[in-house]
Amino acid sequence: MLVLGIETSCDETSAALVADGKAILSSTIATQLDLLRKYGGVVPEIAARRHTELIGYVIQEALDTAGKTLDDIEAVAVTSKQGLIGCLLVGVAAAKSISYSKQVPLIGVHHIEGHIFANRLSHPDLPVPHVCLTVSGGHTMLLYVENDCQYTLLGTTLDDAAGEAFDKIAKFLGLDFPGGPVIDKLSRQGDRKAFNFPRPMIRSKTLDFSFSGLKTSVINAFKNKVARNEALPLADIAASFQEAVVDVLVGKTMRAAEDRGVTAVSVTGGVSANSRLRQVFEETCKKRGIDVFFPNLSLCTDNAAMIAAAGYARMKLGEVSDLRLNVSPNVPLEG
Amino acid sequence: MIVLGIDTSDYANAVGVVDGDKVLADAAYAAKTDSLEQILANIESTLQSAGLGLKDIEGIGVGLGPGSWTGIRVGVTVGKMLAFSTGKPVAGVPTLEALAYAARRESSLICAVISAGTKDTVYAALYRPESGVVGRIGEYYVGDVKGLTALLSGPAVMAGNGAQAYSRIIRQESGMNIKAVEAAPGGASIACLASQRLERGEKDDVLSLTPLYLKESTAKAFVNKYKSRHT
Ligand SMILES: [Zn+2]
Numbered sequence: 001m002l003v004l005g006i007e008t009s010c011d012e013t014s015a016a017l018v019a020d021g022k023a024i025l026s027s028t029i030a031t032q033l034d035l036l037r038k039y040g041g042v043v044p045e046i047a048a049r050r051h052t053e054l055i056g057y058v059i060q061e062a063l064d065t066a067g068k069t070l071d072d073i074e075a076v077a078v079t080s081k082q083g084l085i086g087c088l089l090v091g092v093a094a095a096k097s098i099s100y101s102k103q104v105p106l107i108g109v110h111h112i113e114g115h116i117f118a119n120r121l122s123h124p125d126l127p128v129p130h131v132c133l134t135v136s137g138g139h140t141m142l143l144y145v146e147n148d149c150q151y152t153l154l155g156t157t158l159d160d161a162a163g164e165a166f167d168k169i170a171k172f173l174g175l176d177f178p179g180g181p182v183i184d185k186l187s188r189q190g191d192r193k194a195f196n197f198p199r200p201m202i203r204s205k206t207l208d209f210s211f212s213g214l215k216t217s218v219i220n221a222f223k224n225k226v227a228r229n230e231a232l233p234l235a236d237i238a239a240s241f242q243e244a245v246v247d248v249l250v251g252k253t254m255r256a257a258e259d260r261g262v263t264a265v266s267v268t269g270g271v272s273a274n275s276r277l278r279q280v281f282e283e284t285c286k287k288r289g290i291d292v293f294f295p296n297l298s299l300c301t302d303n304a305a306m307i308a309a310a311g312y313a314r315m316k317l318g319e320v321s322d323l324r325l326n327v328s329p330n331v332p333l334e335g
Numbered sequence: 336m337i338v339l340g341i342d343t344s345d346y347a348n349a350v351g352v353v354d355g356d357k358v359l360a361d362a363a364y365a366a367k368t369d370s371l372e373q374i375l376a377n378i379e380s381t382l383q384s385a386g387l388g389l390k391d392i393e394g395i396g397v398g399l400g401p402g403s404w405t406g407i408r409v410g411v412t413v414g415k416m417l418a419f420s421t422g423k424p425v426a427g428v429p430t431l432e433a434l435a436y437a438a439r440r441e442s443s444l445i446c447a448v449i450s451a452g453t454k455d456t457v458y459a460a461l462y463r464p465e466s467g468v469v470g471r472i473g474e475y476y477v478g479d480v481k482g483l484t485a486l487l488s489g490p491a492v493m494a495g496n497g498a499q500a501y502s503r504i505i506r507q508e509s510g511m512n513i514k515a516v517e518a519a520p521g522g523a524s525i526a527c528l529a530s531q532r533l534e535r536g537e538k539d540d541v542l543s544l545t546p547l548y549l550k551e552s553t554a555k556a557f558v559n560k561y562k563s564r565h566t
């Protein structure tokens with residue numbers, strides 16, 4: 001079954017063709033990074049306007065790359081839950097129109113579920129049950145994945161998302177946007193132990209996260225250096241900050257795996273592309289006899305292939321939407 | 336030519352179907368935040384009321400705005416993606432023109448006005464009605480209602496939702512004799528105008544069709560202002 005996926009929940013306009021929830025025939029992403037750099041972040045109205053301009057082109061490009069036409073499409077899956085309302089509605093309006101005119105099923109997908117399926121797409125052998133850490137600029141969540149589409153939320157961030165903390169610190173240090181890849185790169189030249197930043201909530205029993213205290217510590221350390229007219233070791237600050245985030249993410253995920261008695265964890269979302277996070281996860285999991293899975297790098301950030309895969313799984317469970325599908329910018333993941 | 340027209344720039348889903356200048360159906364469904372939720376069901380029931388299906392449609396007309404930014408994104412995306420997936424030609428129609436067209440039987444100039452969301456700000460344009468069509472005179476206007484007095488130099492009819500209130504302000508401001516007609520950019524008006532354009536071979540490129548916002552987003556306006564001060 002050939003599924004057209006559409007994703008416009010934030011700053012990427014994306015369309016993809018995925019066969020049977022497994023084979024990616026095409027995945028087109030028009031990134032709005034140029035705009036984000038200009039405005040230092042996502043401006044909802046500007047992003048929504050850009051989606052409206054780009055939506056037809058990315059769908060056409062996804063069809064062309066796969067060598068298919070709309071007549072070959074057997075279902076349309078679209079991100080309808082979780083994201084910026086004005087952005088989501090462009091993708092949903094497009095998906096509904098195609099579903100209506102081609103008389104094919106329509107499936108509204110939760111954006112976070114898409115991220116979970118980025119790992120299923122990358123690793124067909126990913127075992128269940130497992131614990132999934134999904135972490136990006138918009139969210140940080142720990143989930144117990146009992147089966148495909150069956151989740152229990154174990155923990156979430158109480159303030160900033162991890163990726164958001166990367167962006168804010170990068171901005172504060174005068175680095176480029178988005179902060180994740182920039183800090184990752186700069187950290188390679190820095191000393192991870194130069195600053196002993198706090199690991200917020202690492203010892204608490206809950207599986208929730210908090211990054212705003214860490215952010216404050218980093219900013220204070222920077223300001224102290226400035227006040228004392230000392231040299232600013234940006235690479236050391238970046239590396240020490242990144243290490244604190246990584247420690248918390250890995251520590252909490254390990255605790256969740258232990259609590260649930262699973263021997264596999266999956267890590268997904270934009271921050272799962274971070275090289276130090278991958279390294280520490282690999283090392284820690286190896287020691288504990290746990291298998292760890294990451295999506296292919298192209299599936300870490302927002303993309304429509306993961307939405308098509310998640311939509312296919314939901315459709316197999318008999319869950320399809322009707323033409324009244326609307327957007328829900330802020331709803332919990334069901335399942 | 337059988338043309339489907341849609342416009343979601345205001346708090347309604349306006350959907351109409353015409354065959355040339357013959358109106359087959361013209362409906363306005365109340366829609367606020369659920370514009371997206373209702374639009375396809377509304378298109379389907381309008382087509383049904385005309386005894387038609389989507390396959391019978393030979394062209395699509397879509398109201399480009401100005402109006403609610405979210406609203407016009409729904410209408411333009413649905414219009415262009417329906418055209419994209421059915422392979423039928425699409426023609427975008429400025430919503431102000433559809434509004435003037437709805438008032439085309441007036442003998443004087445028509446000033447089409449649409450609220451720009453904030454209290455006294457409006458989008459407007461002047462149209463001259465002539466043998467059943469309307470032609471725009473001058474540029475689009477975005478600004479407060481009082482500023483419209485500069486646009487209007489003689490007798491005119493103000494058309495649009497809220498035209499009564501706007502014309503009262505103009506009369507108080509300038510003493511000009513401005514009539515008002517409550518009119519809406521109906522789906523059939525959009526379809527008629529689109530049909531005329533399509534008959535003339537003026538279809539739009541389906542992939543690049545975008546809304547007519549007439550106003551930059553506030554973020555962009557801010558950055559441009561900042562840049563002009565610093566360069
Ligand atoms: Zn995401």
